[in-house]
Amino acid sequence: xxxxxxxxxxxxxxxxxxxxxxxxxxxxxxxxxxxxxxxxxxxxxxxxxxxxxxxxxxxxxxxxxxxxxxxxxxxxxxxxxxxxxxxxxxxxxxxxxxxxxxxxxxxxxxxxxxxxxxxxxxxxxxxxxxxxxxxxxxxxxxxxxxxxxxxxxxxxxxxxxxxxxxxxxxxxxxxxxxxxxxxxxxxxxxxxxxxxxxxxxxxxxxxxxxxxxxxxxxxxxxxxxxxxxxxxxxxxxxxxxxxxxxxxxxxxxxxxxxxxxxxxxxxxxxxxxxxxxxxxxxxxxxxxxxxxxxxxxxxxxxxxxxxxxxxxxxxxxxxxxxxxxxxxxxxxxxxxxxxxxxxxxxxxxxxxxxxxxxxxxxxxxxxxxxxxxxxxxxxxxxxxxxxxxxxxxxxxxxxxxxxxxxxxxxxxxxxxxxxxxxxxxxxxxxxxxxxxxxxxxxxxxxxxxxxxxxxxxxxxxxxxxxxxxxxxxxxxxxxxxxxxxxxxxxxxxx
Numbered sequence: 066x067x068x069x070x071x072x073x074x075x076x077x078x079x080x081x082x083x084x085x086x087x088x089x090x091x092x093x094x095x096x097x098x099x100x101x102x103x104x105x106x107x108x109x110x111x112x113x114x115x116x117x118x119x120x121x122x123x124x125x126x127x128x129x130x131x132x133x134x135x136x137x138x139x140x141x142x143x144x145x146x147x148x149x150x151x152x153x154x155x156x157x158x159x160x161x162x163x164x165x166x167x168x169x170x171x172x173x174x175x176x177x178x179x180x181x182x183x184x185x186x187x188x189x190x191x192x193x194x195x196x197x198x199x200x201x202x203x204x205x206x207x208x209x210x211x212x213x214x215x216x217x218x219x220x221x222x223x224x225x226x227x228x229x230x231x232x233x234x235x236x237x238x239x240x241x242x243x244x245x246x247x248x249x250x251x252x253x254x255x256x257x258x259x260x261x262x263x264x265x266x267x268x269x270x271x272x273x274x275x276x277x278x279x280x281x282x283x284x285x286x287x288x289x290x291x292x293x294x295x296x297x298x299x300x301x302x303x304x305x306x307x308x309x310x311x312x313x314x315x316x317x318x319x320x321x322x323x324x325x326x327x328x329x330x331x332x333x334x335x336x337x338x339x340x341x342x343x344x345x346x347x348x349x350x351x352x353x354x355x356x357x358x359x360x361x362x363x364x365x366x367x368x369x370x371x372x373x374x375x376x377x378x379x380x381x382x383x384x385x386x387x388x389x390x391x392x393x394x395x396x397x398x399x400x401x402x403x404x405x406x407x408x409x410x411x412x413x414x415x416x417x418x419x420x421x422x423x424x425x426x427x428x429x430x431x432x433x434x435x436x437x438x439x440x441x442x443x444x445x446x447x448x449x450x451x452x453x454x455x456x457x458x459x460x461x462x463x464x465x466x467x468x469x470x471x472x473x474x475x476x477x478x479x480x481x482x483x484x485x486x487x488x489x490x491x492x493x494x495x496x497x498x499x500x501x502x503x504x505x506x507x508x509x510x511x512x513x514x515x516x517x518x519x520x521x522x523x524x525x526x527x528x529x530x531x532x533x534x535x536x537x538x539x540x541x542x543x544x545x546x547x548x549x550x551x552x553x554x555x556x557x558x559x
Contacts, residue, residue, distance in 0.1 A: 076110060077109050077111060078107070079108075080248070082109050082114050084249070085114070089494075095467050098467075151289075154314060154316050155234070157317065158317060187202045190202050191203060235251065236249040236251050239256065239320075240319070240320045240321075241321060242284060246325075253291065254314060256288070256321070260310070261392075264389070267279060267324065268323075268325070272363055273360070274309055277309065279309055280296070281307065281323035282321065283307075283319060283321050284306075286320060286321075287316040290308075290313055326367070332427060334426070337362050337364060338424075340420070340422075341416060341422060342355040342395065343355040344417070344418070350403075351399065352399075352412055354399075354412060356395075356422055356424070358396070364424065366386055366390055367427065368389060368452075368458070368459035369452045369455055370428060371383050371385040375424075377411075380408035385429075385431075385556070386398065387452070388458065389455060389462060391462045398451070399451040400412045429556065431452055431530065433456050433459055433460060433528075434526060435465050439524055439526045440467050440468040441525065442525045443527075444529040444531075445473045446473075447505070450482065453530050469493075470497040470518070475500075475502065477502060505535040505538075512538065512539065525552065527553050536555050539555070
């Protein structure tokens, strides 16, 4: 599983290593590229990790908490309290750690027996041999005694062992095959919920243990059912180790064979009656609409996609989902009051918490290219920030990019979630935010800031969303600067 051996040394996956020292995967990847951290088939040694982060206190999870805090606040779906795993899961994990401890003690006992035997042999040769032998055996005995009695000076490494054991007790590491994506199952989360929160798009349907779309084969490790399931597995599936990810949690580290969503074509059309959870006014003409789906019919979508909303007055309009797929029940939409827009008018004048808003979708191909090794630049104009926000939060959840830079262009006063963007900058070392003032059709001057900050754009993927006039300006500006067409992804948002 995640910890393997290389010449007897314990190795860590990048996901677990990042969590141990309280940094992002992107930060680790940056050190690897610079040659400051050595890897073995994508794994790292604890000693190398500590050399790369010599000032890191492994018993101080402040950086990790800071990163988790901003994700929790931004995604608005996770309680800030640490949830303990259930008693059965804790018991299983404690049992596993106890077995490892017993095995380690046996190995230590065996090594002690061997070293005692060596010491006795050295003494035997010292007594029976001549002066030359005594000159050799005496220093050997002193060296052996010194090595056995001296204490390890590496307190950091000892701290790593303690923290790594604690993490294994509180969380389970999951690796998907064949995609090799990784995530952690925390508390009493199901495997499906943990994967979604980590930004991994697995196939699922009812999420209630009935449809069977989230079934997966457990290659190694142990799971535990969390709720009753009505889905009936065939005898062959039972024998092969299939479980429902929406109904099981991870007892220990897992490797599972599960179906991932490859693109928008893999997501079925859905029609859901949602309820208004909250309407948050962000200005005279901008509202943040919070909708909540039923527990048994959550919206499966990709970050950047849109849906059609319909209100009780019969008005309907397309809106990008402005929240992360990691919370598929609590959906956000940026609704701007515009002349002639009946749905927006209804939201501002009549819609209230508890009302029904129908949703149909998702639609659109504006999505994050997670396999790209390049850093990310996001360009938004006005309410084009809605799908960009979804992409950014998904990128944070996946921790796929070395760096992220958001440029938000808008008319005066149009940066309606400015504080949120600044909070991302404060919380994440690899995130930058630049707010710019410009009309959609006159954004050329503002875009010059892009090449001023990043003279060489070839190492970036750029995602742009906004009105057609803005996208036209972006396309022309980047084309004039020889930017590769295949590294620009755009979405029209009026």
